[in-house]
Amino acid sequence: MRNNIPTAALSEFINEVSETPEEGLMSYGIEIDWETGTRAKTSTKPMLVGPHKVSRSFSWKADEPRQLMGNNHGPNPQELLLSGLGSCMMVAFVAGATAEGIQLESVKIDFDGTLDLRGFMGLGTNAGVGFPEINYVIDVVGDGTPEQFEELHRKAVKHSPNAQTIVNPVALTGEIISKQIED
């Protein structure tokens, strides 16, 4: 199997979704529990692949370095954001390469981002809260031409759900359920 992706199954799934769009609806969820300080534990909720439930028994912890009042017990939320972004682009890149018949030898994506914490702190400046920009470099070795890889890069970003969530406005709706402790 090229790149260890079964092209036949990928093709069959795409054609199935084309015929039956509900098979292409993916529903995800996670739960985050505050543990202590800046550390929180994330657990995956069951996922829906089309109308079919999949058990997702995964969990991980996020923390901040000691310099940011944490204990450095895990990647911090910004690193996890970049990880989610880059891993998604990686799937799109590898799937696209496989569909084109490109054999990959190695793919690395190196991400960097700088943000100004004055935004988080609310210090009155013009600094935004989030990343003003995110930079990455894809380092790929495979039997595609430089032109093919450049085009693949463009399509991977265009079709990556996480990349498109970051570059486009997204509605963030939430509510809070609170209970006041009385003593």
Next chain:
Amino acid sequence: MSKKRLYGDANSKSASRNVGGWIKDLDRARQSGPFLEAHPMDAMGMSTKAVHAGTHDDARTGAVGTPIYQTSTFILHEETYESIEEGFGRDRFIYTRYGNPSQWAVQEKLASLEGAESALVFSSGMAAISAAVLAMVDVGAHVVAASDLYGGTYNLFNQEFPSLGMSATLIDSYDIEAIEAAILPNTQILYFETITNPVLKVVDIPALVDIARRHNLRLIVDSTFAPPPVMKPLELGVDLVVHSASKYLNGHSDLIAGAVCGSRKLIDMIWPRLLNYGGQLDPHAAFLLERGLKTLDIRMKAHEKSATALAEFLETHPAVDKVVYPMLPSHPDHARAKELMKMGTGNVTFFVKGGDQAALKLMDHLHLPKQATSLGGIESLISLPFNSSQSTMTSRQRADIGIHTGCVRLSVGIEDADDLIADFDQALNAIYQMKGAA
């Protein structure tokens, strides 16, 4: 000698490549098979399918019937290399652990009989069940299954599941409300038997299909007790049907085999489990199973005929407390049986007066039925749950699932009904007189 090689399913081809395209341009769509797409028999009757579906005469010699392809491996060439590269090795002959024409013949026949898009054969019913179940669950998964499952399946859920980080809740297959209430956020499948063993409950499959759909679950049923002439669970909306093919499907008590039938999508998900767990059916056994399957429909008619006559006779005998046969009006699920079952089977369970000791004596007085476990063979088989299939349970636990003392599990073969009735009459009279004398 023909040089033309049959490398697999010629209808199965690589997705075309589109340099500069995106994944949406991949044009390979799923199809029934392997082979089924090229040999549609949907309009044919059960017996015609049993004889002809999947059976391909030898093109080189004209020998009628599927040759026994007793080989471990196949000569590789362009079409096979390509299938490995592209991820559709299931549609090519590469190595017998992956697939073999003798296996394909049975798979095509079974898929045709069950009305499935695809099927796989295995070296035992438990190999089929374990591969099918484990293909449909992920780590952390939970299963809701019947509380009176076949012992082997019970052991899979009870012994293996916890070691794999998974769990199962077992519920009375009559209690539809409790089954739904047992579903957890991580539940992935419902697993039930269409007709239970040995008390022959006819399970409300449409109700289970409804629950599975509403909760986004897959429903797997073991239909060993209801082969295709009796019930086609896929038509009722079940996702996967598993069988111990050692029983009715083969029908001659001379091999161990299993099968899974369903959509091409799900069977393709099970195929890698077959490869990884290694429960392939040997080509010689596949030949025997194919041969047995050819007479499935007429065997089932003979089983039903003799079983119905014998069950009706047993109901009238004073030494018999109760007879359980779904096609008798006295069966608690008779109405559902008439709705879901196209015909009866050979399985008759009955309770003799005088309890397990009387049942033991009965078996000693019988001449025709063999005292042996299993079912679905052409010869009648008789056993007592208390000292065989359910011997690890206490009498109280057995009673809880309807196995009261004196319970006799009988698989009526295809012997003439008159001979079976005469044999049971003399044996029952013998124990009844002994009881009277005492």
